[in-house]
Amino acid sequence: MQDTLRITEVFYSLQGETRTAGLPTVFVRLTGCPLRCQYCDSAYAFTGGTIRPLDDILEQVAGFRPRYVCVTGGEPLAQPNAIPLLKQLCDAGYEVSLETSGALDISAVDPRVSRVVDLKTPGSKEAHRNRYENIELLTPNDQVKFVICSREDYDWAVSKLIQYGLDTRAGEVLFSPSHHDLNARDLADWVVADNLPVRLQLQLHKYLWNDEPGR
Numbered sequence: 001m002q003d004t005l006r007i008t009e010v011f012y013s014l015q016g017e018t019r020t021a022g023l024p025t026v027f028v029r030l031t032g033c034p035l036r037c038q039y040c041d042s043a044y045a046f047t048g049g050t051i052r053p054l055d056d057i058l059e060q061v062a063g064f065r066p067r068y069v070c071v072t073g074g075e076p077l078a079q080p081n082a083i084p085l086l087k088q089l090c091d092a093g094y095e096v097s098l099e100t101s102g103a104l105d106i107s108a109v110d111p112r113v114s115r116v117v118d119l120k121t122p123g124s125k126e127a128h129r130n131r132y133e134n135i136e137l138l139t140p141n142d143q144v145k146f147v148i149c150s151r152e153d154y155d156w157a158v159s160k161l162i163q164y165g166l167d168t169r170a171g172e173v174l175f176s177p178s179h180h181d182l183n184a185r186d187l188a189d190w191v192v193a194d195n196l197p198v199r200l201q202l203q204l205h206k207y208l209w210n211d212e213p214g215r
């Protein structure tokens, strides 16, 4: 039996987030997630999808001839075969990133992958799922993200930034406003006022294409 994964979509777009924002990227969106963040913009990936052999997914990715590949979901690490998928994407020569909720163990992910680890804020309603052991595993090739819903979430994120020295562990600390919950301008003003060592990230794809799936 060949390794398979349940996949919602594979598409080519501009990376809307993280340190490669703006660069053409293939997205592989895995189906299913054990969390239910109140703001989730990808709830259409909770169910459905198609079970596909790994080779078939790799072949579709190769057809786009990309430099960057982003594995997202849903929660990719909820499927054990996400680990061989990530390794084989690296072996194929792509620059690979993984978007993960931070609720599951990231230790088995190929070190060539840039792990984008969310620390779920209280405003997500899933902060109790954070696996803080992941923080010790972060390297300069990784990125930590806070999706911020309110001033209270911002203060919480700043306290975690300081408590764990996140800017010295990960290559990037990203502060992203929760779309529809928080004005990007307010978050920008707070980051400047506090002189934080973080990058404000806006979801570029929502400005370009609103909230359409597959973009």
Ligand SMILES: C[S@@+](CC[C@H](N)C(=O)[O-])C[C@H]1O[C@@H](n2cnc3c(N)ncnc32)[C@H](O)[C@@H]1O
Residues within 6 Å of the ligand: 033, 039, 040, 041, 042, 072, 073, 074, 075, 076, 099, 100, 101, 102, 118, 145, 147, 176, 177, 178, 179, 180, 203
């Ligand atoms: C849809 S999730 C999939 C990967 C993984 N489950 C996770 O949460 O990181 C991809 C990224 O989108 C972020 N996201 C989801 N909904 C959002 C929203 N309404 N505003 C800003 N970011 C959002 C998540 O926090 C996460 O960083």
Ligand SMILES: Nc1nc2[nH]cc(C(=O)O)c2c(=O)[nH]1
Residues within 6 Å of the ligand: 013, 014, 015, 016, 017, 027, 042, 070, 072, 073, 099, 205, 215
């Ligand atoms: N363009 C684009 N960039 C993205 N970066 C992360 C995404 C995600 O849903 O994880 C995403 C997405 O859905 N679209």
Ligand code: SF4
Residues within 6 Å of the ligand: 033, 034, 035, 036, 037, 040, 041, 042, 043, 073, 074, 075, 101
């Ligand atoms: S963990 Fe990611 S995919 Fe799951 S509900 Fe939260 S934002 Fe959505």
Ligand SMILES: [Mg+2]
Residues within 6 Å of the ligand: 041, 042
């Ligand atoms: Mg998205």
